[in-house]
Amino acid sequence: ETGVTQTPRHLVMGMTNKKSLKCEQHLGHNAMYWYKQSAKKPLELMFVYSLEERVENNSVPSRFSPECPNSSHLFLHLHTLQPEDSALYLCASSQDGGRGDTQYFGPGTRLTVL
Amino acid sequence: EDKVVQSPLSLVVHEGDTVTLNCSYEVTNFRSLLWYKQEKKAPTFLFMLTSSGIEKKSGRLSSILDKKELFSILNITATQTGDSAIYLCAPGGGGTYKYIFGTGTRLKVLA
Numbered sequence: 001e002t003g004v005t006q007t008p009r010h011l012v013m014g015m016t017n018k019k020s021l022k023c024e025q026h027l028g029h030n031a032m033y034w035y036k037q038s039a040k041k042p043l044e045l046m047f048v049y050s051l052e053e054r055v056e057n058n059s060v061p062s063r064f065s066p067e068c069p070n071s072s073h074l075f076l077h078l079h080t081l082q083p084e085d086s087a088l089y090l091c092a093s094s095q096d097g098g099r100g101d102t103q104y105f106g107p108g109t110r111l112t113v114l
Numbered sequence: 115e116d117k118v119v120q121s122p123l124s125l126v127v128h129e130g131d132t133v134t135l136n137c138s139y140e141v142t143n144f145r146s147l148l149w150y151k152q153e154k155k156a157p158t159f160l161f162m163l164t165s166s167g168i169e170k171k172s173g174r175l176s177s178i179l180d181k182k183e184l185f186s187i188l189n190i191t192a193t194q195t196g197d198s199a200i201y202l203c204a205p206g207g208g209g210t211y212k213y214i215f216g217t218g219t220r221l222k223v224l225a
Contacts, residue, residue: 043215056212090156102148105156
């Protein structure tokens, strides 16, 4: 266990549904990240939050909407997704704003969009 | 454009063999390079390399960074079936929060 938890672990949704992914870190870190991992592609950074402020948005479509209410929790709100959005969504956290720090990953949410 | 190339893409060895995994990179903001092991779940952290030429070791695993030639290697000695996984390298972390991940090397260790 890395101290980063994600729920749900698996999610199947239709293209018109709205759902949210949740991440919680118990490490006292100040930065949190969302990554997308598609089959046979490298991990792609989606969003970075440092001290609850979004510091990076990697040209992610607006159908993905992050929320960071405090430094321990991170959400990814999903709406009107496309089948190509099916992937493993990984949350990570790091100490002190993340620059040059090791990132610790949660177990991921396996998302399937029908 | 940032680029990370890992080689080989996949590797099949027998238990007891030694393997060397390669990671070459070109990134605009570099502070450190991370190595991860990924089995059927989230990546687990192996090493963080910041300085050239200093080997980091953890059990049968070791890694070294060459900041002049822009590459890193990960060595695994006396491989075991439990080493079967995808090994990811990720340079970056400087200037922005971004680490650029390679596609990984898929290692399979046969009993």
